[in-house]
Amino acid sequence: MSAPQLPGWRQIYSGKVRDLYESAAPAGPASGAAPGSGVLLVVASDRISAYDHILATEIPDKGRILTQLSLWWFDQLQVAHHVVGSTAADGVPAEVEGRAMICKKLDMFPVECIARGYLTGSGLLEYKQSQTVCSLPLPPGLLDGSRLERPIFTPSAKAEVGEHDENITFGAVATAVGSENAEALRELTLAIYSRAESIARERGIILADTKVEFGVDPANGNITLGDEVLTPDSSRFWDAVQWKPGAAQPSFDKQYVRDWLSGPESGWDRGTDAPPPQLPAVVVEQTRARYVEAYEKLTGRAFA
The missing domain is CATH 3.30.470.20 (ATP-grasp fold, B domain)
Incomplete structure (x- = not known):
């Protein structure tokens, strides 16, 4: 999943899993973007990394699971955290709602x-x-x-x-x-x-x-x-x-x-400069299932 272009936001960083954006629109509710320059939009992709490589194969829904589980944990922990919003009403673009958080710049x-x-x-x-x-x-x-x-x-x-x-x-x-x-x-x-x-x-x-x-x-x-x-x-x-x-x-x-x-089975030699191979469908399915199971066991919620 390449980083999407999002109206009102300018991409400033792309990591192993997350893409960061800063507001590119004037502050205020009429702009449709989160107000102020002190926030970032953090978007979790479906990318997966292993052995310091970002793999070519993605895990469906992984970014949504990571985001929703993080939001659940932020609610459980009794510490100050950086999240200020996670819905369209907060200014999250519809294209990434469910896998994105608006956060304070720290x-x-x-x-x-x-x-x-x-x-x-x-x-x-x-x-x-x-x-x-x-x-x-x-x-x-x-x-x-x-x-x-x-x-x-x-x-x-x-x-x-x-x-x-x-x-x-x-x-x-x-x-x-x-x-x-x-x-x-x-x-x-x-x-x-x-x-x-x-x-x-x-x-x-x-x-x-x-x-x-x-x-x-x-x-x-x-x-x-x-x-x-x-x-x-x-x-x-x-x-x-x-x-x-x-x-x-x-x-x-x-x-x-x-x-x-x-x-x-992979035929990959970690000691070479060759990139990791594509993941077969069964590995993708079983990995997604493990992420979903972790989410559902911890939160007590069904992942939709």
């Missing part, structure tokens, strides 16, 4: 704020080498999928599109944004994780880890939650019934795509 921190309650992924790789994650020591004997004694804050440095985020220490965050901001980001991230983990667990889903992003609202100087939140693209969701430490856990995210790409 001065974003150059840090991916990650909370982990379980050991897996890049954290597991580091743990196997040094029994640490982001230089935080962990007890011996943990397995892939082990629950940690308490959630930990494991930030990473933001990477350019096509590059891989790099895990960093809390000290590196403090150097980048200042000690007071670093403490606030850690506290907010862990609070969001703890609340979301409890909500997800009540619905039979384990929130293994999640990534959130924050910025400063220039209108009041407050640290504010931005970007998407607690979606299958930014979090690892596992089925609580099937959870069993010691191996990779079945997940409600794009792991199905990663597994197919890294398997023999």
Whole structure:
């Protein structure tokens, strides 16, 4: 899905999944666009990325699921966030209603704020080498999928599109944004994780880890939650019934795509410069089904 041209809005950025627009129309209700210059239109496409590549094949409805799930979570969390509207009445163009949010412009921190309650992924790789994650020591004997004694804050440095985020220490965050901001980001991230983990667990889903992003609202100087939140693209969701430490856990995210790409059926060699192949229909269907299932289990709503 290429970024659509939207009346009253000017595209300023295109990422792995989202396209950003700023208002190109005069402020005021008569213009049909969101008033003021302090907002952005954030549109979630159906693009999917894996192994730092944006794939040629899209997942139908993925952008709508990410947007609607983020909006649901923003309503559950007791923190300041950047969303100011999500409907046509708020100024969202009809062409992207359902997959777009009008959001405050924030001065974003150059840090991916990650909370982990379980050991897996890049954290597991580091743990196997040094029994640490982001230089935080962990007890011996943990397995892939082990629950940690308490959630930990494991930030990473933001990477350019096509590059891989790099895990960093809390000290590196403090150097980048200042000690007071670093403490606030850690506290907010862990609070969001703890609340979301409890909500997800009540619905039979384990929130293994999640990534959130924050910025400063220039209108009041407050640290504010931005970007998407607690979606299958930014979090690892596992089925609580099937959870069993010691191996990779079945997940409600794009792991199905990663597994197919890294398997023999794809014929793709990640070590070359060749782009990933087109996804077969069955992979597309099964991936979409996992996103829909995550949405419906968490929200208790049918996805239409």
